[in-house]
Amino acid sequence: MTRRFFSKSLYWSDAALKALSFLALGTGVSFLLLMIVFVLRESSLGSGFTMNLFDFLVRDPWAPMATPPSHGIFHAWISTLVITGLSLLLAIPLGFGIGLFLSEVAPRWVQQVMQPALELLAGIPAVVYGFFGYVTLVRNFEVWFDMPAGECLLIAGLILAVMVLPFVASTAAEAFRSVAQELREMAYGLGVTQLYVMRRVLFRKALPGLFAAVALGLARALGETLAVLMLAGNTVAVPHSLLERGQPLTALLATELGETVVNSAKYQALFASGFILLIVVLGINAVIWILKHHFLERSHA
Amino acid sequence: MIVPMAMTRYHVPEEVCDSPASERIFDIRDLSVTFNGRPVLQKVNVMALNRQVLAIVGPSGSGKSTLLRTMNRTLELTRDARIISGDIHFKGEQLYGNGTDPRIVRKRICMVHQKPVAFPMSIEENVLFGVRFHKNWNGRTKDEIVQSCLERVGLWNEVKDRLSEAASRLSVGQLQRLCIARALANDPEAILMDEPCSALDPVSTGRIEELILAMRPHLPIIIVTHNLAQARRISDQSLFLSDGKSLEQDTTERIFTHAVNERVRDFITGKVG
Amino acid sequence: MHDAAAKSLSANVTGSSETYRASLLRDRLWRAALWFCGFIGFLLPVAIIGYLIIEGLRFVSWQFLTDYPKGSPLGTEGGIWPAVEGSLALASIGLLVAFPLALGGGLYLSEYGRSQRFNKIVRFLVECLAAVPSIIFGLFGYAFLVVFLKFGISLIAGGLVLALIMFPILLIAVQESLRSVDEAYREMGLSLGVTRFYLVRRVLLRKAWRGIVAGIVLAVGHAVGSAAPVLFTASVYFSKGGLGLDRPVMTLPTHLYNLVSEAISFDQAFGTALILIAGLLIFNASAMLLRRLGGGFTQ
Ligand SMILES: Nc1ncnc2c1ncn2[C@@H]1O[C@H](COP(=O)(O)OP(=O)(O)OP(=O)(O)O)[C@@H](O)[C@H]1O
Ligand SMILES: [Mg+2]
Numbered sequence: 001m002t003r004r005f006f007s008k009s010l011y012w013s014d015a016a017l018k019a020l021s022f023l024a025l026g027t028g029v030s031f032l033l034l035m036i037v038f039v040l041r042e043s044s045l046g047s048g049f050t051m052n053l054f055d056f057l058v059r060d061p062w063a064p065m066a067t068p069p070s071h072g073i074f075h076a077w078i079s080t081l082v083i084t085g086l087s088l089l090l091a092i093p094l095g096f097g098i099g100l101f102l103s104e105v106a107p108r109w110v111q112q113v114m115q116p117a118l119e120l121l122a123g124i125p126a127v128v129y130g131f132f133g134y135v136t137l138v139r140n141f142e143v144w145f146d147m148p149a150g151e152c153l154l155i156a157g158l159i160l161a162v163m164v165l166p167f168v169a170s171t172a173a174e175a176f177r178s179v180a181q182e183l184r185e186m187a188y189g190l191g192v193t194q195l196y197v198m199r200r201v202l203f204r205k206a207l208p209g210l211f212a213a214v215a216l217g218l219a220r221a222l223g224e225t226l227a228v229l230m231l232a233g234n235t236v237a238v239p240h241s242l243l244e245r246g247q248p249l250t251a252l253l254a255t256e257l258g259e260t261v262v263n264s265a266k267y268q269a270l271f272a273s274g275f276i277l278l279i280v281v282l283g284i285n286a287v288i289w290i291l292k293h294h295f296l297e298r299s300h301a
Numbered sequence: 302m303i304v305p306m307a308m309t310r311y312h313v314p315e316e317v318c319d320s321p322a323s324e325r326i327f328d329i330r331d332l333s334v335t336f337n338g339r340p341v342l343q344k345v346n347v348m349a350l351n352r353q354v355l356a357i358v359g360p361s362g363s364g365k366s367t368l369l370r371t372m373n374r375t376l377e378l379t380r381d382a383r384i385i386s387g388d389i390h391f392k393g394e395q396l397y398g399n400g401t402d403p404r405i406v407r408k409r410i411c412m413v414h415q416k417p418v419a420f421p422m423s424i425e426e427n428v429l430f431g432v433r434f435h436k437n438w439n440g441r442t443k444d445e446i447v448q449s450c451l452e453r454v455g456l457w458n459e460v461k462d463r464l465s466e467a468a469s470r471l472s473v474g475q476l477q478r479l480c481i482a483r484a485l486a487n488d489p490e491a492i493l494m495d496e497p498c499s500a501l502d503p504v505s506t507g508r509i510e511e512l513i514l515a516m517r518p519h520l521p522i523i524i525v526t527h528n529l530a531q532a533r534r535i536s537d538q539s540l541f542l543s544d545g546k547s548l549e550q551d552t553t554e555r556i557f558t559h560a561v562n563e564r565v566r567d568f569i570t571g572k573v574g
Numbered sequence: 575m576h577d578a579a580a581k582s583l584s585a586n587v588t589g590s591s592e593t594y595r596a597s598l599l600r601d602r603l604w605r606a607a608l609w610f611c612g613f614i615g616f617l618l619p620v621a622i623i624g625y626l627i628i629e630g631l632r633f634v635s636w637q638f639l640t641d642y643p644k645g646s647p648l649g650t651e652g653g654i655w656p657a658v659e660g661s662l663a664l665a666s667i668g669l670l671v672a673f674p675l676a677l678g679g680g681l682y683l684s685e686y687g688r689s690q691r692f693n694k695i696v697r698f699l700v701e702c703l704a705a706v707p708s709i710i711f712g713l714f715g716y717a718f719l720v721v722f723l724k725f726g727i728s729l730i731a732g733g734l735v736l737a738l739i740m741f742p743i744l745l746i747a748v749q750e751s752l753r754s755v756d757e758a759y760r761e762m763g764l765s766l767g768v769t770r771f772y773l774v775r776r777v778l779l780r781k782a783w784r785g786i787v788a789g790i791v792l793a794v795g796h797a798v799g800s801a802a803p804v805l806f807t808a809s810v811y812f813s814k815g816g817l818g819l820d821r822p823v824m825t826l827p828t829h830l831y832n833l834v835s836e837a838i839s840f841d842q843a844f845g846t847a848l849i850l851i852a853g854l855l856i857f858n859a860s861a862m863l864l865r866r867l868g869g870g871f872t873q
Binding site: 011013014016017018019021022023024025027030031032035036038039042044050067081097098099100101102105110113114117118120121123125126127130131132134135136138162165169192194195196198222223224225226227229230231248250253255257258262270271274277278283284285286288289296 | 685
């Protein structure tokens with residue numbers, strides 16, 4: 001019996017490519033784990049809670065120069081929360097509206113114009129947004145509200161809303177589009193108006209996707225650095241109104257890291273806040289993942 | 302419909318059973334396949350002889366494509382499919398033996414699919430797709446291979462002036478013949494065809510049938526078809542498959558006139574299916 | 575009774591019933607509101623970019639692009655060439671490192687990975703990497719590359735951080751565009767007895783390259799524009815130009831940030847912002863052109 005089905009050397013390239021591509025994948029992905037571990041290691045959290053978490057988050061002020069120095073980030077996460085909340089408050093209704101417009105109302109050619117327009121909006125670098133906000137809003141706020149320096153949480157929130165808008169809008173559009181066409185036709189077949197269909201059918205069916213859109217916007221807004229750094233005012237005081245200045249977490253990191261002695265208490269505090277931010281964003285990402293998969297399975301069924 | 306057990310027993314004519322082993326191209330015994338644990342083929346038996354066309358017919362979903370895909374080891378490209386038992390011999394060799402390389406199996410036993418697909422390259426390069434990999438030039442130049450393969454499928458005169466054009470510009474009928482030429486360029490020892498004409502118009506179908514008859518003396522061909530008249534026109538043997546079971550195999554002449562199995566008779570006379 | 579029903583039905587069909595008309599009006603208003611949303615979504619990018627172009631054009635010249643920052647304080651006059659050079663170098667290094675890794679990774683996930691579960695987990699991790707805020711990449715790059723590996727603030731440290739940012743974007747693009755190639759190509763190609771490597775090289779990549787190019791554009795655009803990751807890993811206030819892997823560079827986004835935050839020169843800032851935006855737009859447009867024109871056989 002001939003043994004002609006046996007493999008020739010011709011096939012080594014396949015095994016090599018498979019091994020190499022696996023190696024590439026492993027290298028890239030392992031950096032995520034390395035990053036988590038390293039940021040944790042550099043933070044004080046790694047060396048067994050040298051600082052009390054409650055003090056760190058709530059009680060202590062940020063006063064590295066004081067004696068004794070104190071490193072609390074209450075002011076920072078409050079600013080982050082206010083700016084993020086404000087930006088989502090603006091971006092979500094508008095983003096859902098745009099999503100609904102794109103998937104239900106807009107004629108084909110309008111969709112084709114809007115798509116690149118939103119991509120353009122998403123493609124503008126953060127620092128350019130910061131600059132734009134500075135030359136348009138900050139200067140005018142100084143005049144309108146008679147402020148000595150115009151930077152404030154309100155401006156940072158407004159610009160941040162524009163920045164997260166394209167992400168919210170395109171995810172929402174996708175969510176509305178993925179509602180089955182038959183369902184839509186069945187609803188219209190009952191002779192009701194478009195508004196009625198949107199309210200009763202589309203929103204309910206697209207709900208997980210819309211939630212994912214909100215989560216995506218939230219993750220983006222929390223991690224945004226340069227624009228809030230340039231617009232929020234960068235003072236370590238705890239803000240009491242939207243027209244006051246503040247220093248969101250990311251701005252705190254960007255401001256302080258360059259001037260910090262490696263492995264000092266301040267350095268560790270900065271990495272601890274970075275670690276918290278990282279974990280929060282990854283958690284939100286996990287929620288998005290679950291929603292997306294849940295959502296996909298539902299719309300297949 | 303409940304069929305008495307005796308009727309579902311597989312029947313193979315004596316001359317096929319008695320044929321010498323060297324004449325048996327495919328000898329499949331008790332082949333069972335599952336998809337996700339659901340049985341799709343159950344103890345299927347097939348015997349294909351040299352210099353003959355074997356037609357596989359049967360109702361939709363009976364597992365014809367699955368059977369064909371086990372015969373050149375492309376079934377394992379589907380993640381959920383498992384062969385749970387059975388033997389497949391090709392010219393006396395084990396197709397699924399230990400250490401057998403599926404890619405060599407596929408080179409020697411080519412498949413023509415239902416829907417023709419043009420690779421994103423020129424007509425000429427489409428024909429040479431396998432040759433460039435397997436390096437089976439056998440002393441021929443690339444032009445010779447392209448010309449001879451295209452001539453065998455009757456496409457040469459239609460495309461000889463546009464060999465470097467994108468293959469996707471061909472009509473579906475031309476494309477199906479190009480796919481056959483692409484398979485022939487591999488110098489296969491058998492060709493499997495899965496409903497090769499179902500996307501084609503009657504004229505193109507006629508050309509493919511002529512082609513099959515012309516290849517028959519050199520190459521064993523196994524063809525799945527939904528078209529009973531076609532099976533009758535071009536095949537020497539016919540195998541009837543139903544619900545993943547091989548019900549009957551016989552010469553085409555006899556199966557279409559004196560099928561033993563009642564379900565086969567019903568299907569052929571148009572009572573079911 | 576019968577009559578009344580027929581009457582109200584006919585009233586509905588002709589649309590003269592009171593409630594029906596009210597709901598139609600509401601529907602109109604709602605549609606108008608949605609058009610308004612769409613209009614704002616269109617207006618915002620056009621207005622922002624239009625404003626930056628109109629304001630910026632006054633300060634941009636060939637000399638601005640090719641000259642070094644001058645004046646006192648530095649940056650009030652002169653040009654931005656070292657920043658352009660630095661940004662280009664950083665993005666190139668990032669792409670050079672990230673692309674092979676992403677290509678391999680995407681290939682593995684879409685062609686070789688047989689375990690659905692494994693693929694899903696890895697893809698989740700990749701999307702996590704894509705979601706990490708850029709300032710965290712900066713922190714990590716500073717602690718790991720600059721301090722721990724002693725690279726110092728340098729071109730190579732910044733390039734590697736950018737590579738890390740580009741990797742998930744590129745990988746997702748590669749995987750998705752390979753996955754969108756019809757399964758029939760694989761079935762048919764492999765049934766001719768060739769290896770996956772051969773199939774990938776001759777068929778799948780030819781089918782998928784448009785999507786991959788789109789991913790490259792996205793990743794490079796993202797990397798060129800981001801300041802936070804290079805702030806502590808690669809960039810300096812001023813450099814006399816000339817590139818070295820172990821030397822820091824100027825970059826366009828950090829230069830823009832410095833000009834504004836130190837209130838050095840808003841004229842120069844307008845010019846820098848325009849160069850940055852225009853560069854990204856031109857890069858996008860040329861990639862789009864390439865995708866439209868290139869590859870005759872892939873149509
Ligand atoms: N990838 C797959 N996953 C799960 N089940 C499958 C898959 N492919 C085929 N099947 C199932 O296997 C059975 C046989 O399918 P097969 O394609 O072999 O039938 P067929 O006889 O070729 O039908 P047709 O005449 O319609 O082509 C069917 O019940 C089908 O649903
Ligand atoms: Mg079939």
